[in-house]
Amino acid sequence: MRTLPIFTIGALAPLVTSASDCTREFLQDSADSLVAAQTAGDPSLLQPVSDALDYNENYATATFESGILSKPLEIDFSRHYLDTTQCATFTELISATGSKPYVIGVQMYFTDNSVSKIDTLITTTGDWLFNATGTLYWASQEDWGTIPEEERDSREVIQAAADAYCDIFSDKSVQVPWGYPCARLEGGAYTGNGGPDDRCDVGIPSGVNLTNRRYVIDETIGAVSVFLSFNAIPDSHAFRVEKGKLRFVHTMTVMTASRNGRSTTRRRLRGVMAPSAQ
Ligand SMILES: *[C@@H]1O[C@H](CO)[C@@H](O)[C@H](O)[C@H]1NC(C)=O
Ligand SMILES: *[C@@H]1O[C@H](CO)[C@@H](O)[C@H](O)[C@H]1NC(C)=O
Helix, strand or coil: CCCCCCHHHHHHHHHHHHHHCCCHHHHHHHHHHHHHHHHHCCHHHCCCEEEEEEEEECCEECCHHHCHHHCCCCCCEEEEEEECCCCEEEEEEEECCCCCCEEEEEEEEEECCEEEEEEEEEEECCCCCCCHHHHHHHHCCCCCCCCCHHHCCCHHHHHHHHHHHHHCCCCCCCCCCEEEEEEEEECCEECCCCCCCCCCCCCCCCCCCEEEEEEEEEHHHCEEEEEEEECCEEEEEEEEEECCEEEEEEEEECCCCCCCCHHHHHHHHHHHCCCCCC
């Protein structure tokens, strides 16, 4: 009787691991390397990156080597959402204490264990309600900690809560699973004060289509990142969902993406947005 030569096992191993390598540890390491790259202003520190990287800033094709990662930033706060089902990550970066303030959202998508697509939204002074000091202050007070396994919502429930919130901008009949308390952090403005009476169901504009939604979901912290077009404006909505209900909403709206479109964009937003927090 013949036995399999031992090298067969070695030869097969890479095929087996490539399908199952998208672990939280793998995603965490890569997302951490993104923060290191941004801190150093050195895109090459982001690992592992595919040769065929599709790189975008504010929904426009951009050059990875000379993009935002080539600018060293003081990162005061970061949070990752790790999505092992899709093999994707979302990272929220707040730079409030450097020479120029930024709040940045990055979705990374992996293929064959390397980053194959990056979508970065960059907000700074001049963007909607932008205040990095405010963002840092509120974001670092909120509890986005790990949810005990038996209390976790499914991906479907988490995404449905986000979708309901996004849908109500164009359809007031949508039932949104509001949590109480719930707080919205928009640009740098907060709809609450961190207390038990904070509400999210206040001052929602109408007549706005939130389209082209791309989700990154992390059930362990009840979080979903949604990159979308807010009436054609590049926008990030991120949600923390607890027991099926909205607890926190963070938004970034890029007004400065296109200089030519800027004044039109601003007018368009003024018409529909009535921020309730100042
Ligand atoms: C930004 O937010 C901080 C902290 O909430 C606040 O003290 C400050 O007044 C805000 N700045 C502006 C320009 O609104
Ligand atoms: C939103 O979408 C609806 C249906 O597709 C369309 O009729 C409407 O004009 C859109 N509104 C805006 C502000 O783009």
